[in-house]
């Protein structure tokens with residue numbers, strides 16, 4: 334490997350309680366207004382946007398080459414809250430190179446990782462501090478916060494994996510997560526007509 338291609342080692346500091354990377358190169362912020370089309374109750378989302386458009390989730394990353402052999406890593410934090418009676422969640426995505434996996438180690442909070450394949454398989458894995466969820470190749474994935482505090486995870490995935498948000502926006506996830514009378518319910522998606 335020539336000198337000008339050598340990637341130098343580095344360290345990163347986190348605040349594991351707040352769920353933030355202290356010196357990120359990239360800080361993705363998604364507010365309620367960027368979640369249109371993802372929740373069952375569109376009118377409830379519009380009300381939340383009109384009432385101040387609160388933070389939904391954020392992702393902190395470093396600049397890592399998008400190449401096979403490197404590892405991308407991030408901290409992602411999803412805020413607690415409800416849209417109607419549906420729990421706050423991330424948009425979710427497939428990887429641009431679908432045969433790439435990802436691990437999520439939950440650091441704070443409580444929730445689920447919803448996963449689905451294009452063949453119609455669907456799984457919800459519980460997330461709580463100390464629990465790791467393995468997202469295998471070919472599974473779209475989204476996190477859902479069912480608690481009252483931020484749900485934070487540390488994630489690692491192959492350097493060249495990339496993101497594909499478009500397919501899942503069209504397909505949707507077959508499971509939705511609700512909080513009703515303080516109880517968590519996971520049910521099948523029934524699109525409102």
Ligand SMILES: [Fe+2]
Nearest residue numbers: 428435474490
């Ligand atoms: Fe991913």
